[in-house]
Amino acid sequence: MKEQSLLGQSTNFLSVLDKVSRLAPINRPVLIIGERGTGKELIARRLHYLSKRWDKPLININCATLSEGVVDSELFGHEAGSFTGAKGRHQGRFERAEGGTLFLDELATAPLFVQEKLLRVIEYGEYERVGGTRSLDCDVRLICATNANLPELAQKGEFRADLLDRLAFDVLLLPPLRERQQDIPLLAEHFAMKMCQELGYELFAGFSEKCHQSLLSYPWPGNVRELKNVVERAIYQNPDPSNPIEELVFNPFANHAEPKIEVKESHWSLPLDYKEWQQQQDTQMLNQALTEAQHNQKRAAQLLGLSYHQFRGMLRKYKMV
Known part of the structure; x- marks a missing residue:
């Protein structure tokens, strides 16, 4: 997802962007909480590029994609011979991010011993490579993200409470798409027009009323990422690009014999609550x-x-x- 996905005009979304602008210049850790597909990495990028570190490296790592042994080495680096197969010195993500920002996604999956090392980096600004004996100074801003309930995990002893205290200088809570009803049509039209450009269509003919209501009534468990997929799928499957979209496929894994999710056209008596x-x-x-x-x-x-x-x-x- 690119920066273009940070679109919206709903009050709760704009308040997050305003908070990002105020947090960006402050050299403190930031914790981003949000469901999958809400744009946590995009918010991290915005924090970095609005900060005084904008011209320094922005390095990403997803803790969930690495095994317990590898995440330690990837974050802090390792010395030659520190473990079987370590033939040379490896530069870790902290070292590569020096002077800039390190974004740790899926933080809740980081092993406890790695959390302890992260705590030391935040408190003392130093770390050691795996297998090393010399402390290295560290000037890196840490931005972390998760969709887990960290306070609850800390109470269970599954996440270090002291690390949570250090990370939570402030917390950005990203609203799910279902709480940004005003933004759904805006985002859907944006993704549709980009897909039409990609396919070489001269214009986007719009959504039918029933599709518009379907977009608003669907709960969007995958949030903006899912919306993008649904819209792009509808554009390429539309048999006549000159006509509005009449059908949306929300679950591409479902049996094609199943009826597609639709909302019948309705007319309401206004005003209403x-x-x-x-x-x-x-x-x-x-x-x-x-x-x-x-x-x-x-x-x-x-x-x-x-x-x-x-x-x-x-x-x-x-x-x-």
Whole structure:
């Protein structure tokens, strides 16, 4: 995802961007919390390029993609002979990010002994390569991201509470797309026009009303990344680019014989109480999912494309549990 995905005009999204602008010049660690697909890496890039370190390296590492032994070496480097196969000195991510910013994604997956080393870097500005005996000075701003509940993990002893204290100088909570209703049409049209350009279409004919309502009513468990896929898929599958999009495929893994998710065209009597209407729609949807799943909440969550915790959160929101 590129910088272009940081689009939006909803109040909660703009407040995050405003906070990023105020945090960027302050040389302190920042913790970014958000669901998958909400743009955590994009926010980290924005923090870096708005900071005084903008002309220095921005180095990324995803802790979840590396094994326990490798993440230590990748972060801090290693000396020749420090372990089997270590034929030469390896420069770690901290060393490569010197003077700049290091972005650690999926922080919650970092082993506890690595967390202890991160704590030392933040507190004392120094670290040692794996197999090394000499401390190296470190001038790197640390930005970390996760979709996990770190305070809860810290209470369970699965994440170092002292590291959480050091990292949480301030926390950026990224709103999920379902809480940015105002931004969904804006983002959908943006992705659609970019896809039309890529395919050489002269114009984007728009979305039909039923597709527009589908975009607004879908819960978007994959957030902006998922929206981009759905829109781009619809553009290339549209049989006549001169006509508006009539169908959206939200789950490309589903049996093609299944009916596609659609919302029938409706007309409402205005004015109306939108919050009350939205609550009625959500409650009806939750009850239908529970009925079809025979009140198995995990299965009901799957029917709606939600995680179990997201589904439970909606039940609590509407006092259904």
